[in-house]
Each structure stands twice: as structure tokens, then as C-alpha cells.
Amino acid sequence: MRNTRMKTLLIAAxxxxxxxxSFAPVEAAPKKGGVLKFVVGSKIPSYDGHIESTFGMIxxxxxxxxxxxxxxxxxxxxxxxxxxxxxxxxIPKPTEGHTKYAxxxxxxxxxxxxxxxxxxxxxxxxxxxxxxxxxxxxxxxAFFSMVKSVSAPDPKTLVFKLKYPTGAFVxxxxxxxxxxxxxxxxxxxxxxxxxxxxxxxxAFRFVQHQPGAFVEGKRYEKYHHKGKPYLDGYRAISAPxxxxxxxxxxxxxxxxxxxxxxxxxxxxxxxxLGDKLTVQESDWNCNLMVTPxxxxxxxxxxxxxxALTLAIDxxxxxxxxxxxxxxKTVGGVVFPKHPLAATKEELTKIxxxxxxxxxxxxxxxxxxxxxxxxxxxxxTLHNRGVDQPYKVVGTWVIDQWRKIGLKVKQxxxxxxxxxxxxxKKKNFDVSIDFNCQSVxxxxxxxxxxxxxxxxxxxxxxxxDRQLDKWFDEMxxxxxxxxxxxxxRKYEKRALDEMAHQFVTLWWxxxxxxxxxxxxxxxxxxxxxxxxxxxxxxxx
Amino acid sequence: xxxYTIKRILLMFPTLLGxxxxxxxxxxxxxxxxxxxxxxGTGMFVDKEAIATCxxxxxxxxxxxxxxxxxxxxFFTFDLGKSMWTGKPILHEIGxxxxxxxxxxxxxxxxxxxxxxxxxxxxxxxxxxxxxxVVRTFSIAGIAMPSFWLGILxxxxxxxxxxxxxxxxxxxxxxxxxxxxxxxxxxxxxIWPAVATGYRYSAVATxxxxxxxxxxxxxxxxxxxxxxxxxxxxxxxxxxxKNSLLPVATVIGLEFAFLMGGLVVTEQVFNLNGLGKLFVExxxxxxxxxxxxxxxxxxxxFIFTNLFIDILYAWLDPRIRYS
Numbered sequence: 001m002r003n004t005r006m007k008t009l010l011i012a013a014x015x016x017x018x019x020x021x022s023f024a025p026v027e028a029a030p031k032k033g034g035v036l037k038f039v040v041g042s043k044i045p046s047y048d049g050h051i052e053s054t055f056g057m058i059x060x061x062x063x064x065x066x067x068x069x070x071x072x073x074x075x076x077x078x079x080x081x082x083x084x085x086x087x088x089x090x091i092p093k094p095t096e097g098h099t100k101y102a103x104x105x106x107x108x109x110x111x112x113x114x115x116x117x118x119x120x121x122x123x124x125x126x127x128x129x130x131x132x133x134x135x136x137x138x139x140x141x142a143f144f145s146m147v148k149s150v151s152a153p154d155p156k157t158l159v160f161k162l163k164y165p166t167g168a169f170v171x172x173x174x175x176x177x178x179x180x181x182x183x184x185x186x187x188x189x190x191x192x193x194x195x196x197x198x199x200x201x202x203a204f205r206f207v208q209h210q211p212g213a214f215v216e217g218k219r220y221e222k223y224h225h226k227g228k229p230y231l232d233g234y235r236a237i238s239a240p241x242x243x244x245x246x247x248x249x250x251x252x253x254x255x256x257x258x259x260x261x262x263x264x265x266x267x268x269x270x271x272x273l274g275d276k277l278t279v280q281e282s283d284w285n286c287n288l289m290v291t292p293x294x295x296x297x298x299x300x301x302x303x304x305x306x307a308l309t310l311a312i313d314x315x316x317x318x319x320x321x322x323x324x325x326x327x328k329t330v331g332g333v334v335f336p337k338h339p340l341a342a343t344k345e346e347l348t349k350i351x352x353x354x355x356x357x358x359x360x361x362x363x364x365x366x367x368x369x370x371x372x373x374x375x376x377x378x379x380t381l382h383n384r385g386v387d388q389p390y391k392v393v394g395t396w397v398i399d400q401w402r403k404i405g406l407k408v409k410q411x412x413x414x415x416x417x418x419x420x421x422x423x424k425k426k427n428f429d430v431s432i433d434f435n436c437q438s439v440x441x442x443x444x445x446x447x448x449x450x451x452x453x454x455x456x457x458x459x460x461x462x463x464d465r466q467l468d469k470w471f472d473e474m475x476x477x478x479x480x481x482x483x484x485x486x487x488r489k490y491e492k493r494a495l496d497e498m499a500h501q502f503v504t505l506w507w508x509x510x511x512x513x514x515x516x517x518x519x520x521x522x523x524x525x526x527x528x529x530x531x532x533x534x535x536x537x538x539x
Numbered sequence: 540x541x542x543y544t545i546k547r548i549l550l551m552f553p554t555l556l557g558x559x560x561x562x563x564x565x566x567x568x569x570x571x572x573x574x575x576x577x578x579x580g581t582g583m584f585v586d587k588e589a590i591a592t593c594x595x596x597x598x599x600x601x602x603x604x605x606x607x608x609x610x611x612x613x614f615f616t617f618d619l620g621k622s623m624w625t626g627k628p629i630l631h632e633i634g635x636x637x638x639x640x641x642x643x644x645x646x647x648x649x650x651x652x653x654x655x656x657x658x659x660x661x662x663x664x665x666x667x668x669x670x671x672x673v674v675r676t677f678s679i680a681g682i683a684m685p686s687f688w689l690g691i692l693x694x695x696x697x698x699x700x701x702x703x704x705x706x707x708x709x710x711x712x713x714x715x716x717x718x719x720x721x722x723x724x725x726x727x728x729x730i731w732p733a734v735a736t737g738y739r740y741s742a743v744a745t746x747x748x749x750x751x752x753x754x755x756x757x758x759x760x761x762x763x764x765x766x767x768x769x770x771x772x773x774x775x776x777x778x779x780x781k782n783s784l785l786p787v788a789t790v791i792g793l794e795f796a797f798l799m800g801g802l803v804v805t806e807q808v809f810n811l812n813g814l815g816k817l818f819v820e821x822x823x824x825x826x827x828x829x830x831x832x833x834x835x836x837x838x839x840x841f842i843f844t845n846l847f848i849d850i851l852y853a854w855l856d857p858r859i860r861y862s
Contacts, residue, residue: 039713043820045577045624051593053583135596137589139578195626211625211632212812212820213714237714237810240820243691244713244810251698251710272698272708416825419579420570437583447584456585 030519034537036234039245039254043238044215046195049177050129051137055526058176059258060215060236062530064112065179065200066224068103068122068158069170071439073534076523077282079338079440082174086117086201086224087158091170098165098478099148103158109224111182112198112205119152124183126150126160128191136191142456143172143444146475165478171441176527203229203533212238223533230519230536242388249277249514255537256513259526260284262326262388269512278515280522283329283337284507286436288393289448291501293428294462303371305499308430309352310364311404312397316357317505325392328508333449333491334442336506337524339480340487341442351496364404376405382428383410384418393504394432422459433459433501438527443475443483449494449501460501467494544846551842555835559614562834563607566827572599573623573825597623599827610831624826632817632829633836639715640813642725643732644798648791650737651744656787658741659748660780666753674745681742687804690735694808697731713810732809736802740794747790751783758782781855788851796844800837 042056049057049065069091072081082091087103094101109117130147132138146169148161162169185199198206201224204217218233237254239245246265248254250272261269269277290308292299299305314330322328332350334341347353354360368376383394391412398408411428413421421428435448435457447455450471451463470490477483495502511522516538523529574593579585594600598609613620619629662674694710701709711731716724755761756779764774802815814833821829 043624043824045824046626051578051589053578135592137578137592137596139586139589140584141586141589142584210714210812211627211635212817213635235714238812239713239810240816241807241810244808247694247698247710248713248810251708253710253713272702414823416569416571416576416823418571419575423575423579423585425570444584456587457579457583 028518028538030230030534030536031538032230032536033232034539036231036256036517036532036535036537037237037254038234039237039239039248039257041240041242041245041257041259043212043240044209047198048192048195049179050132051139051195052177053139055259056238058527058530060209061198062176062179063202063204063217063229063234063532064198064206065202066109066531067174067176067178067180068126069174070176070531071174071523071528073521073529073531076521076529077337079335079524082170086122086180094165096161099162101160101162101169103160105156105158106224107156109201110222111201112220113182115182115184117180117182117201118155119158120155121183122158122180123150123152124186125178125181128181128186129178133191140172140175140177143168143175143441164476166443166475167478167480167483168441168443168475171439172444174439176438176530203531204231204234207233214238225533229533231532234532249512252514255517256511256520258511258530260326260509260511263323263510266510266512273514276515277512278517279510279512281511282509282522282524283335284326284509285335285438285440285445285525286434286507287331288327288389288504288507289433289435289501290397290504291422291431291433291460293426293430294460294500295426296429298371298373298377299430301371302498303367304373305502306351306496307364307367307371307404308401308406309495309499309502310354310360310367311406312352312400312502312504313357313360314353314505315355317396317400321389321392321396321505322508325389326507326510327389327393327505329506331506332503333446333494334487335440335445335524338440338442340484342488342491346488350492351499352502361404368404376407378407378409379429380409380411382418382421382431383412384432385412385414389507390432390434397432397504426459426461431459435503436507438525440524442487446487446490446494447471449490458501462498462500464493464498464500467500544850547846547849551839554842555614555838556611558834558838559611559831562831563610566825566830567603569825571825573597573827574599576825577624599623606827610828614832614835619832620828622821622826622829624821624824624829629829629832633814633832636812636814636817638717639729639811640799640802640815642718643729643736643802643811643813644795646729646733647737647740647798648795650733651741651794652791654737654741655744655748656780656784659745659787660752660775662745662749663752663756664775674749678742678745681738682746684739685804686736686739687808689738690732690805690808693731693735711809715812728809729811732802732805732811735809736798736805740791740798743794744787744790747787748783751786752779755779755783785852785855788855789848792844792848792851793841796837796841799840800833 040056040059042054044057044060045052047061067085068087069082070085072083075081086106086109088106089104092101092103105119105122111117127150129138130141130144146162146164146166148163151159179200181194182199185193203220203223205220207216207218209215215236219229223229239248245257250269266279292305294300318328318330329336332342332347348355381394381398384390394410398410401408422431437445448458450468452458452461453463454468467490470486474483474486494500518538519534519536521529574590578590621627622629622632658674662671665671698708698710712724712728718725761774761779764778800814800818802813803819806813806815818833
């Protein structure tokens with residue numbers, strides 16, 4: 001009797017499961033064909049990924065190239081999920097005390113010119129990135145400062161040996177700029193050839209580039225990820241003005257823009273196109289920072305700097321500013337979705353993140369009084385002449401500071417002079433700055449806070465050897481739990497105790513696109529998941 | 540006339556040298572450089588060594604007088620060098636955009652002439668009637684309305700109207716197709732900027748035609764023609780209009796020269812890959828070599844347009860002899 005009841009229950013469960021399975025939404029199978037048109041809001045300098053840093057080069061050119069490893073295209077939202085591109089199997093486990101990584105290179109890959117790819121090509125690529133010959137620029141050498149040697153003992157094996165174990169190495173390999181070049185091209189044409197020529201192993205072959213107008217690619221039939229790409233080709237159309245990019249999607253001159261639009265633009269497009277528009281949103285691995293000039297009084301006083309950060313209501317700002325600007329997420333020095341990031345509970349213990357803004361501002365006023373400024377003072381906020389999100393956030397922080405009695409004027413400059421002021425002239429009181437990265441690699445990304453004689457992009461003009469020490473410790477620590485513990489001390493000191501410079505809000509990425517664009521998944525950076533091999537058109 | 544023309548051509552050299560000195564030194568007053576912008580303009584880690592190598596490769600670190608001599612020598616030997624931003628030859632980059640800018644300039648000029656001369660003439664003939672008031676209002680609106688604003692209105696209007704009528708919004712193509720490849724795509728892209736700029740351009744020319752014609756119509760020889768019973772149509776066409784076109788030709792010529800490099804904002808509005816857009820991009824990119832070349836190109840276009848207008852004067856009015 002008991003057995004029969006059990007059998008009946010099992011059959012019922014099986015039938016229910018089958019029923020649920022058959023009613024579950026099935027993702028449509030990708031269709032082949034079609035040309036994807038997308039708009040790009042920035043310009044292409046050279047074609048060489050090892051030199052350039054703009055998405056204006058990544059979006060049109062990344063589909064021509066492969067990487068050794070890449071962010072998982074099926075799960076690009078994860079900050080820690082990497083998969084092989086020209087290597088095979090998974091990401092190798094490190095050996096020799098976490099200092100040796102041996103990658104197996106696929107043997108079925110050919111460059112667009114027909115030449116076979118071997119580990120020698122990958123080695124030549126990384127040699128160019130890590131230790132370029134004199135007179136050759138390489139913009140991301142520092143990401144590989146832990147690498148002792150790169151070798152290719154046989155055509156299928158590539159070995160990296162590290163000087164010390166570090167968690168920063170694997171994410172650095174997945175940087176979207178690490179285009180794999182052919183050794184034969186480098187040997188035959190020299191190290192500058194790729195600045196004006198394309199020969200990769202990516203999903204698409206280069207067809208043409210009309211400078212200032214568009215880049216065109218067509219499907220590479222021998223692409224190593226079998227069955228892909230789905231598209232016949234693509235056309236990346238240059239459109240520097242946001243209004244044009246928006247209207248292009250609305251008028252179906254382009255199907256998508258991969259960088260991101262402000263919330264108002266999303267709403268307008270949605271209103272105009274309804275179901276014909278799909279919106280993908282994500283936290284963004286960029287943040288806007290406030291950088292006080294430590295060489296100028298009174299910003300040499302930590303109490304004054306703490307007062308500045310205490311006055312900013314990040315939780316409130318997140319709620320209201322996100323309606324008009326591309327900022328939203330409250331976070332510390334690490335990208336908020338990463339395991340090394342502070343939890344909300346941890347954040348609320350840092351100055352400027354306290355849940356009670358009134359208490360925070362009272363403390364800010366007390367600090368100003370203690371520093372000798374009971375009725376506040378006047379200064380100038382230096383900012384970049386770009387609306388989203390610089391000017392919006394600049395105007396907001398000025399208002400926040402007004403609430404503790406500070407009188408602040410805004411000085412806005414175009415990008416070139418803005419950087420010259422930050423990097424060379426240094427004649428600012430407090431400046432807006434930003435930290436914007438591609439692959440989420442917090443151990444490297446937080447280098448923005450180390451001493452200015454070590455960091456290439458710290459403009460607050462301070463030296464803090466304690467932070468330097470912790471930074472080095474974190475980078476040499478293979479254990480994630482220990483990294484996390486050091487990161488908390490590092491964050492507390494940088495943002496709170498010393499308040500050297502501080503994060504306002506993290507950006508928020510909004511990608512409205514035509515609903516017929518399928519397969520592309522938003523990543524937390526506009527530099528990632530741009531190989532386009534998984535994109536298809538449902539028309 | 541020949542001596543005059545040769546003298547004018549020779550005068551080009553000091554004018555161009557003056558323009559070259561101005562643009563070279565003014566550009567270098569702007570803080571920052573192309574390498575900083577390329578490698579440090581994205582908020583990422585900055586490699587100082589890579590920036591220094593880039594500056595060395597582009598010659599930005601060379602003494603200023605060396606850079607100036609290189610520029611002048613290059614310009615007068617027709618070797619404009621390479622763009623600091625793309626590394627491609629400047630002549631190639633300019634050549635790509637020149638065709639589009641020239642076509643828009645010609646189309647806008649034709650639009651302006653087709654609107655301005657008939658309207659200006661009618662307005663003068665029908666002075667102080669309702670027709671005159673309508674034409675004057677139309678032309679004042681054209682002067683008051685910036686062409687880029689009209690451009691935005693045109694695009695939005697097209698999107699909204701087509702969505703209402705056909706259900707799907709339509710906008711003009713956003714990248715250029717040469718007229719011999721696809722005339723329909725070409726015209727459907729360029730007609731709108733031509734109308735937007737041509738309207739403003741025509742407004743100036745309409746007012747000029749009207750006032751010049753009114754002045755000529757009050758001349759003694761027109762009165763004489765009327766007195767001897769000549770048809771009004773003949774008086775206007777044969778005697779008055781031709782003589783009133785001198786100042787109109789000047790306006791049209793100068794506007795044409797301006798259109799060749801000056802459609803900075805309109806080209807952005809319609810996403811036209813022309814010389815105006817290249818101008819803006821090269822200035823924002825701190826691309827010294829490209830900006831210098833473009834300024835010199837515009838200077839040459841202005842000089843030749845002025846020369847052409849002067850020669851046209853002599854054809855329009857045989858009394859004018861420059862010698």
C-alpha cells in the first residue's frame with residue numbers, strides 16, 4: 001500500500017515536472033544572416049589595441065580579433081567568470097606556488113590571412129604588450145608587472161611564469177585590448193604595422209574603414225568557435241553626437257549603441273518604440289571621484305577632506321540622480337558586485353556612507369570648525385566639460401557642500417585642457433576625476449589610491465606609504481579572504497581616515513536596443529563582450 | 540586684368556604665411572596634447588612611459604621652432620604629413636571628406652540661388668505690398684534661425700511625421716554614399732542639410748538681392764528705359780537684375796567658401812563626415828597637423844573664392860577694369 005502511494009506520488013511529480021518543462025519559455029534558436037548596424041560615439045585613433053584605450057576603437061575593431069581568454073559571453077555580468085578564447089579547456093590552475101600558468105592553445109585556429117595560429121603568436125603578442133622594444137608604445141604594461149617570463153615550449157603550449165602569486169593576473173589576461181597578433185606579421189612588418197592594418201582570428205574579417213564614417217566587417221567562415229558568428233557582417237557607424245545615436249536607433253538606421261544612454265533617453269526611446277525596443281541595464285565599472293589637491297590649503301588637512309566626503313548624501317543621490325544621470329550604485333573603492341567589494345553593512349561604517357545624513361553633516365561641520373573654518377570657506381571645483389555624468393554630478397556635489405556652509409564655484413574645461421590641469425598644471429583646488437576600467441580587476445583598479453609617485457593616474461598629489469604597503473600585500477596574496485581583509489583596511493584608510501580622495505557614485509549602464517538584436521548580453525563595462533560572435537538578428 | 544590676377548596670386552603667399560603662424564602658435568596655447576588624450580583620457584591606468592614614447596614618435600617633444608619649420612616646409616611642398624590621431628596621410632583624410640563637403644556646399648548654394656534671386660526680385664518689384672512683407676518675414680526668419688537648429692527640427696519632424704503616417708519612424712541615412720554608387724541614398728541624406736543651410740544662406744542673399752535691385756531700379760538708365768516704353772519684364776531682366784547681382788555674387792561666393800569648412804555644427808547634427816566635422820574632431824583631439832592643414836585649406840579656398848568673385852565682377856560689369 002505504502003509502495004503504491006509512493007509510486008503514484010513519483011509519477012505525479014514526474015508528470016508535473018514534464019508539464020512545467022514543456023511550458024517553460026524556450027529561448028529561440030539563433031538565426032544566421034543579416035548585417036548588424038551599430039553606432040559608436042567615439043573616434044578610432046590607430047587600430048592597435050595594445051596602444052589605444054578608447055571604446056571608439058574597441059567597438060568597431062574587437063570583432064576582428066581573439067584574446068587568450070575572455071569574459072564569459074554567456075555570463076558577462078559576472079566579474080569573475082572567464083573562459084578560454086584561443087586556449088582550450090578551462091582557465092588552467094596555477095602550479096608552483098601559484099606562479100605558473102600553462103595554457104593549451106587550440107590547434108584549429110587560422111588568421112584571416114590563412115596562417116595557422118600557434119602558441120608562438122600568443123607569446124609574441126604578450127611580449128609586445130609586456131616588454132615592447134624601445135620606441136613602441138604599450139599602454140598596459142603595468143597590468144603585467146607580475147610576469148617574469150612568457151614561453152612557448154611547443155606550438156600548443158603557452159607558459160606564464162610569475163614573480164609572485166597574485167589574483168590580478170588572470171583578469172589582466174582577459175583585457176579586451178589584448179588582441180592576438182600573428183608573430184609572422186610582427187616579424188615581417190614590424191611592431192607598428194597593426195596600427196593601420198588588421199589581421200586577426202576574430203569572428204569577422206576586416207572589409208573597410210572610412211575614417212570618420214564607418215568600419216565594416218564580414219563573417220569569418222573559419223572562426224574557431226564553431227557555428228558562430230551568426231551575423232553575415234556588421235557596420236560600426238561613427239556618430240559622435242548622442243542625439244544622432246538616439247535618433248539612429250529610433251529611425252532604425254542603427255540597431256544598438258554599446259556604450260550607454262542616460263535614463264531620459266531610454267524613456268523617450270521606449271515611449272516612441274514600445275515593444276520594438278529592449279532595454280538592458282547593469283552596474284558599470286566606472287565611478288566619479290572627488291579629488292582634493294593635497295598641495296593646496298586647506299585640502300592638506302584630513303579633517304577638511306573628511307568634511308567634504310561626509311557632506312555628500314550618496315544614498316539619497318543614488319535615488320534621485322539616477323533618474324537624470326548615468327550614475328546610481330553606491331560603492332566603495334571596489335566595483336560593487338565583486339567579491340572583494342564592501343557589503344552595505346561595511347560601507348555604512350565609512351565616512352560619507354553613514355545612513356543618517358544629518359548626523360554625517362553635523363560631523364562635517366564639527367570637523368570644519370575644528371580645522372578653523374567654523375563658517376565654511378570658498379573654493380573651486382574643477383570639472384570636465386561633458387554632461388553625462390560629470391557636469392550633473394559636479395553640480396550635485398556643489399549643492400551637497402553648500403549644506404555644510406561651503407561656497408563652491410564650478411570650473412569646467414574640455415577634455416584636453418581638463419587632463420592637462422589634472423596631470424601637469426595641477427592648479428586646481430578640488431577636481432572631479434574618474435576611474436573607469438574594463439575587466440573588473442579590483443587588485444589593480446584600486447591603484448588609483450596609492451602614492452602619486454607610483455600610480456600613473458592619482459592626481460590628488462599625496463604619498464601614503466601605508467596604502468602602498470597594503471596594495472602590494474593584496475596583490476601578492478593568493479587567498480581571496482585575506483585579500484578582502486586587507487582591502488577593507490585599505491578602503492577605510494583611503495576613503496575615511498585620510499579621505500585622500502573619494503568616490504561619489506558608480507555609473508549605471510543603460511543599453512536600449514532594437515528588439516530584433518538577440519544574443520548580446522550587457523556587461524558591467526562598455527569595453528567587454530564586444531566580439532559580437534554570439535549576436536544575431538531576429539528579423 | 541592679367542597683371543591684377545598675378546598680383547593677387549602672389550599676395551597669397553604672405554597671407555598664407557600669416558595664417559600658418561597664427562594657427563601654429565594658437566593651437567599650442569591649448570593645454571594638453573594628443574598622446575595624453577589618447578592614452579590617459581579614459582580614466583584608466585596611465586602609462587607615463589607609453590605617453591613619452593608616443594610624444595617622441597609624433598615629434599611633439601621636439602623644439603617648437605623645429606616643429607614650425609617642418610610644418611611650413613611641408614605645406615609649401617604639398618607634403619601635409621600624417622594625422623597625429625589616426626597616423627594616416629592628411630591628404631587622404633581630407634580627400635575623403637572633401638567630396639561630401641563640396642557636394643553639400645554646391646547643393647546649398649543652388650538651393651540658396653533658386654530661392655534668393657526670384658524672391659528678392661519679386662520682393663523688390665512688389666515693394667511694400669503684402670508679397671514683399673511675406674518675403675521679408677521669410678528671409679528674416681532664415682537669418683534668425685541657426686541652420687543646425689533647423690536641422691534638428693527637420694530630423695525630429697521627419698521621425699514624428701513618418702511614424703504617424705507609416706507607423707515606423709524614418710530618418711535620413713547617417714553615413715555617406717557617393718552619388719554615383721547610390722543616387723537615392725546620397726540625395727536622401729544630403730538634401731536635408733542642403734535645405735537647412737541653404738535656407739539661412741538664401742535669407743541673406745534674398746535681402747541683398749532686394750536692396751540691390753531697389754537701388755538699381757531708381758537709377759536714371761532704368762527711368763530712361765521705362766520712358767522709351769520698354770517692357771517692364773525686359774527692364775528687370777536685361778538692365779536691372781544683372782547690374783544688381785554684383786553684391787549678391789559677393790555674398791554667395793563668401794558663403795560658399797564658408798560652407799566648405801564652416802558647417803561645423805550642421806555636419807554634427809546630420810552626422811555628415813565632412814570637413815567641418817573633421818575640423819571639430821581634430822581640434823578636440825589636439826591633432827595639430829590635421830588642424831593646421833584644415834585651416835590652411837580653408838584659407839586657400841577663401842583666397843581663391845575672392846579672386847573668382849573679383850574676376851566675376853568684371854564680367855558682370857564691363858566698366859570694372861582692375862588694371
